[in-house]
Amino acid sequence: MTTRTDVPRWTAIPAAIAVALLGLPLVGLVLRVEWADFLSLVTTESSRAALALSLRTAAASTVLCVLLGVPLALLLARSSGRWAAAVRAVVLVPLVLPPVVGGIALLATFGRRGWLGEHLEALGIEIAFSTLAVVLAQTFVSLPFLVITLEGALRAADPGFADVAATLGASPGRVLRRVTLPLVAPGLVAGVVLSFARALGEFGATVTFAGSLQGVTRALPTEIYLQREVDPDAATALAFLLVAVAVVVIAVVHRPGRSPW
Template sequence: MTNSAVPRWIVVIAAVGAVFVLLPIVAMTTRVDWVHFLPLITSPSSRDALLLSLRTSLSATAVCVVLGVPMSLVLARTTFPGQRAVRALVLLPLVLPPVIGGIALLAAYGRTGLLGKTFEVLGVQIAFSTTAVVLAQSFVALPFLVLSLEGALRIAGTRYEAVAATLGASPSTVLWRVTMPLVLPAILSGAVLSFARALGEFGATLTFAGSLQGVTRTLPLEIYLQRETDPDAAVALALVLVVVSLLVVGLTLRTSGITRRSAL
């Protein structure tokens, strides 16, 4: 169904853009060995990588929610010196190459890192462990939640919170009874985006956590390794990741639609 307000040449360019995005995905499905698809994706290494990715991505999403919601509230509801600089630093992982993020995490939590030395004395090693995977995923995924939630808070405004405050509600009561229910769809949408980013994380994870089967080798790392030794397995696992990503995108669009309706 074509909108008469949109020139036809715009529709043509949009169609070219859609083909540009969809063609590689369709081409990849033609390379899948469907006869051996199930054995390829259920091998021990593939199963370990998938389960590890799901487990660490869920943990990273929880970290993003716990840290990201307060950060979004502070950025959207308060004013302080250097706020723009703080916002830029918080959103820096969005544009920072993931490998650089991994190097930064090593500098902070590695065995000779800023905090890693203290942890090493206590007998705790973070780098090249499952905890490192969660930290790497959280580092790159956190800005997605902060960005989406801060925008939703600004769109929602403060009128309902102001009314609750004039009726005698404490700041904590206003937060839990007014603000949080108001932006809950945005929190869910941001959490889904964070999960998707964590699930596809590669560079920071490889640099900071390494690639040890069952411990730090997530599904993207497994796909990369299989590409060199078993291309059919790599394509099959890539298709699994595409399907999971499609489900995540669909859930994100659904929660985004709820957010827009609630804002109206």
């Protein structure tokens, strides 16, 4: 790894400590896995169901994050004033809330006795403790990652290219598709990956709002928590599997040769 000459040498010490703080627990996890029984531990019926549900719901929530987050990030990046600051604060709240509090808030809104959920139930629509609840919980905690990442990329991008395209007669939609989004593609990809990884690892909001019904709402983090009480070896193996899936997703996007995020 090459380092610019304007970086002080002393930064290597706290940087190394930071890497150790993040990396050593992963090493510890690897060392605790019972590799001889790994396949049998992660291929039980409940484990396979939990992994499949996690992948499906994380993918669905990531799609929701893109559909909702890209327009929101664009508006925030191109707006100023009190309303933009207020909206940005709302976006940031899930980042600082304990996930279980987010689950309680979702339950108070979309649950059977929630202020909106009771009206939906009258129409025959039940959200809480369903697979849809898992997707909504994951979206609630992961959407801010995409919005904040993409907004930063949009603010850093040179607006001159979009101005030139608009001057030449391109419509706002065409400018967005052909100029703006390609300019911020690395930031968009980073936001998508962060959102997917966060959704894949979500636990607190999901178990509070969606519960733990095998094959319906029991995602892999919930399965790991439950297995921790009855079979620590299985919990450790599943935890490694979850980390491995996240690492593979990040590695595919951020492989050598790509521009850094």
